[in-house]
Amino acid sequence: MIVAEIKRALSSTSFLIALGVGLLFALAHILTVAVPYAFDPDWSLVQAGSKGVYPNSLLNSWIGATPYALSTSLFFFALPLLVCLPHAGTLYTDLKSGFISSVITRCSIKDYLVAKAVAVFLSGGIIGIAPLLFNFLGTAMLLPALTPEPAAGIFNVPPTALLADLFYAQPWAYLLFFLVFDFILCGIIACSCFVFSFLVSNKFVVVVAPFLVCVITYFALGDASGYSPINLLNPSQSHIAQLIPTLASYVIIACAITLFVVWKYRRFEVV
């Protein structure tokens, strides 16, 4: 059941479209940020240490390190929508079309839900980090991987950012943390569509609702907007967030989604 559901998620046209859009953002970023940094003639002066300037490098030029770039802003704003496009709305369609009734004659509702959750989580996670990895690799082929230096003033991870000290001490551990965190967060965002499948009666709204929640939390939470997924997905966060409250809040959200779906389907099974 799980394998079939994953195949269904990863081979769908909507998955390829969402992945393609994400990769386009990543490519646009390479062309507009990394390529000019790499081939600007001024670089020959910078390489020689002219006026003590620290050269642009991979860790201040990839899509996760350039909050000032338009392609970065568009990508991280669009990400909550992209991760929901491929498969997150299929629970709603299965429910509305009656497909779920035929499925539960062949397997338990628990197996169906687990398979659906794994497929949606994986498709969301892959769409979240594939463009990041593509952009990171593309930028690494153009710019050197110099050690981040706070005194250089060119690395967009301020001391107020989540795990900023780790970025300057162990940059690869910091990157690994954010890739894993982004994968999980994108998976949670995609799975949040399950909740909206019961609350609204329109597939478009089911798929768009998590994106709207992310945008509203980003703009409406004031000092707490650092905990919005749009801020946290970007490794160079522009708002302050603390580690423990961040992890705790998303564990609670994941548990709440699970409990809500289990509660709803127990009722469904009884009916």
Added chain:
Amino acid sequence: MKRVKLGISAVLIVVAACVCAARIIYVNSTFPAPENHVFSVNEPATYGGESSAGIVLTAGDIQITTSNFRALDHEGIKAAIPSYIDPIIQLGNATDLRVFLVDATFKNTTQEHKDVTLRDYHLTSQAWLNGFHPLLFENFNEDPSTILPVDPGSTETRTLVFMAYNSQINPDRGWNNLAQSDFSLVLALYPDRASISLGHPTPLDAASLDTSQAAASTNDAEGSMV
């Protein structure tokens, strides 16, 4: 047929990976990582390179020796310079500050006049950094020039001033823990990095501060900019 397709795909993936790896190795070989030279307090430190003012120093031309590293809190700086009004706190962008003072002696080891660009120095502690504070520098030194002239064979001493605000620190790290952290005075970044490891600052109260120099220009302190 399926096996052939699989084989071709595998070969293409391996070729693409090799091309990517070769390109990454090439790019990193043309921009080598800076060599890190770390000095300690009371040890003569040297650095070379071009400053932001375009002044070129060869490593060894100037020896910098730091001796005292002290921290002053908001009340302390208000007591030392009563007319000082901090614009960041006044605007509500921070609620507390620390002033860090580093005594540094500059020795010209050459037979030529040398200029040292003090404003290029940064104080760092993990992810936190701040640049040289020119206005408070005026209050703690008789000569306010941030380009320090050093005659052949002579030495000059200055108190370098840096500022930290609580709004610059992630709450995970804790503002109150900052003064117990290790600090570095970064002198140069690229192509060679040179820094002096300062350790923890000594807490300083205004009563023990020599404010004779600070008092000299207190009128200029109001409405300062950072």
